[in-house]
Amino acid sequence: MALNDSERERYRRQLPVDGWNQERLQNCKVLIVGLGGLGGISATYLAAAGVGHLRLCDSDKVELSNLNRQILYSINNIDQSKAVQARKRLAALNPEITIEALAERLTDKNAAEYAKGCDLIIDGLDNQESRILLNQISFNLKIPFIYGAVDGWQGQIGYFSPPFTPCLSCIMPEPPPSERTIPVFGALPGMVGCMQATIGLQYLMSGQTPLSGKMLIINADTFSFDTISYDRNPSCPVCGG
Amino acid sequence: MKVFLKAGGQLRTMIKPDVDHYTRLVEFDGEKTLAEILRLLPLDPAYIAFIYVESKIRDLSYKPSDGQTITLQPPVSGG
Numbered sequence: 001m002a003l004n005d006s007e008r009e010r011y012r013r014q015l016p017v018d019g020w021n022q023e024r025l026q027n028c029k030v031l032i033v034g035l036g037g038l039g040g041i042s043a044t045y046l047a048a049a050g051v052g053h054l055r056l057c058d059s060d061k062v063e064l065s066n067l068n069r070q071i072l073y074s075i076n077n078i079d080q081s082k083a084v085q086a087r088k089r090l091a092a093l094n095p096e097i098t099i100e101a102l103a104e105r106l107t108d109k110n111a112a113e114y115a116k117g118c119d120l121i122i123d124g125l126d127n128q129e130s131r132i133l134l135n136q137i138s139f140n141l142k143i144p145f146i147y148g149a150v151d152g153w154q155g156q157i158g159y160f161s162p163p164f165t166p167c168l169s170c171i172m173p174e175p176p177p178s179e180r181t182i183p184v185f186g187a188l189p190g191m192v193g194c195m196q197a198t199i200g201l202q203y204l205m206s207g208q209t210p211l212s213g214k215m216l217i218i219n220a221d222t223f224s225f226d227t228i229s230y231d232r233n234p235s236c237p238v239c240g241g
Numbered sequence: 242m243k244v245f246l247k248a249g250g251q252l253r254t255m256i257k258p259d260v261d262h263y264t265r266l267v268e269f270d271g272e273k274t275l276a277e278i279l280r281l282l283p284l285d286p287a288y289i290a291f292i293y294v295e296s297k298i299r300d301l302s303y304k305p306s307d308g309q310t311i312t313l314q315p316p317v318s319g320g
Contacts, residue, residue, distance in 0.1 A: 034320050036320050037319075037320055038320040039320065123320070124320050125320050126318070126319055126320035127318055128316065128318040131318070148320065149317045149318050149319060149320060150317065150319045150320065151250055151251075151315070151316070151317040151318065151319045152250055152251075153249065153250070154249055154250045154315065154317045155317070156317050171290075171291050171298055172290055172291065172316075175316075175318070176290070176316035176318060182318065182319035183319075184319050189319075189320065217314065219249050221249070222263075226293070226296060226312070227296065228293045228296045228297065228298055229296060229297055229298070230291075230297065230298035231298075
């Protein structure tokens with residue numbers, strides 16, 4: 001689909017980026033699950049870049065304690081649906097794309113339906129149980145999944161596309177043993193969310209990413225980064241290695 | 242043999258670092274698996290999401306070499 005005049009001007013600064021394929025992006029559909037500190041940021045940059053169709057999923061309402069990091073919202077959005085408000089904000093940012101708002105919790109009953117037809121899934125979740133479900137859906141539907149997570153000064157980003165790569169459950173098959181309120185400050189999920197969007201755009205346009213089969217570990221307190229690799233787990237409960 | 246255990250987040254205080262803010266030196270005779278090294282501390286593996294040695298994730302049966310750094314990654318699940 002050729003760009004219209006408004007789109008050509010809107011994307012003028014990114015079109016010359018090496019390898020950029022705006023028309024390919026226009027034809028992509030991405031599911032973003034969780035619209036908080038991670039998902040709010042990745043959704044914003046995917047919308048700004050012109051990904052043609054975003055499907056936003058989050059059952060939560062905005063709370064005051066979200067506003068230290070969830071910069072898609074304001075004080076005027078307290079008690080309002082994150083999915084609905086995110087859709088409004090992103091539609092105002094880029095009215096050239098299609099944005100769906102699903103004010104629902106991802107469950108095993110609806111996950112396949114929400115992910116169906118998507119080219120990519122972006123993880124903006126805040127709990128490991130839901131990530132395990134998202135990983136299962138990614139495997140079942142063969143849709144790549146960009147994982148992201150934060151806790152204090154620690155961040156993690158991974159790209160999973162089984163059977164071509166190991167899946168998330170190859171390394172983390174079980175949720176953590178205890179429930180706790182996870183400490184988080186805004187700039188780190190901002191960083192991780194931006195990286196998820198960057199990897200996502202690269203994958204959508206080229207079909208590849210250098211993070212395939214690897215995970216980036218961010219230690220923000222020492223500002224050190226480790227890129228680690230891992231093998232498929234032959235005992236993995238999801239992909240079976 | 243000696244290895245360096247490195248941990249961040251919740252795990253940092255659990256390993257009782259003595260080399261720097263994040264690292265503990267562990268010395269032992271002969272070879273040991275990661276599971277056996279954790280028992281020396283002692284540290285329950287349930288608190289660890291995964292372990293990597295020289296940028297590769299390893300399971301608890303892995304036997305590190307002398308002088309290697311073993312990084313214990315805590316669960317990270319926020320968003």
